[in-house]
Ligand code: ADP
């Protein structure tokens with residue numbers, strides 16, 4: 677129970693941050709949208725630009741809505757959810773950020789059954805954290821490969837987040853996931869811990885495999901269904 681509390685506490689710290697940022701962005705965005713409407717008559721001959729601006733604003737609005745959903749204290753609700761759609765949604769959410777950093781996100785799904793019994797928003801958070809870490813590990817750009825494979829023997833799925841980033845020194849690997857352990861000047865050192873806890877609450881596990889200056893692979897195992905899922909309903 678104590679572990680659960682720490683987990684939800686950290687989640688709410690991240691959540692509060694996300695909510696704060698989302699509101700900060702939403703206000704100037706609303707202003708931009710308003711003035712753009714006023715400018716519309718001057719732009720009639722430049723409809724193409726106008727459309728691009730509108731589309732991009734809509735995209736930002738979507739991202740903010742997503743952030744706000746993630747940041748709100750959610751009721752924990754386990755349900756059969758398509759893991760592929762979770763990954764696709766998060767990919768869309770982070771794609772602009774990735775492109776700006778020269779990172780290409782490649783997804784490959786090698787499984788028939790992609791429905792797992794899980795808490796959708798929590799698993800989104802897990803994917804966001806691992807993808808962000810991968811992007812941040814590649815300051816000069818590179819590829820992030822997200823693979824999903826099925827493990828019939830263990831009745832679960834593996835998600836691999838494989839980056840081409842700076843890697844992690846061997847002696848540092850055991851520190852990752854300790855609260856507030858970060859090597860970034862603007863890091864919180866909470867993302868990995870929160871993600872690992874979420875996966876463990878799903879009765880899965882997280883593994884780190886890394887080679888310095890070559891890249892890191894984070895492997896997430898999730899069971900199709902938790903053995904104790906009845907308790908969580
Ligand atoms: P933060 O991202 O705020 O630093 P995290 O808990 O997400 O906190 O990660 C902790 C630390 O683990 C990072 O500062 C970084 O040193 C290391 N790390 C995590 N993921 C990766 C990765 N994909 N490649 C290299 N280092 C990583």
Ligand code: MG
Nearest residue numbers: 808809867868
């Ligand atoms: Mg992080």
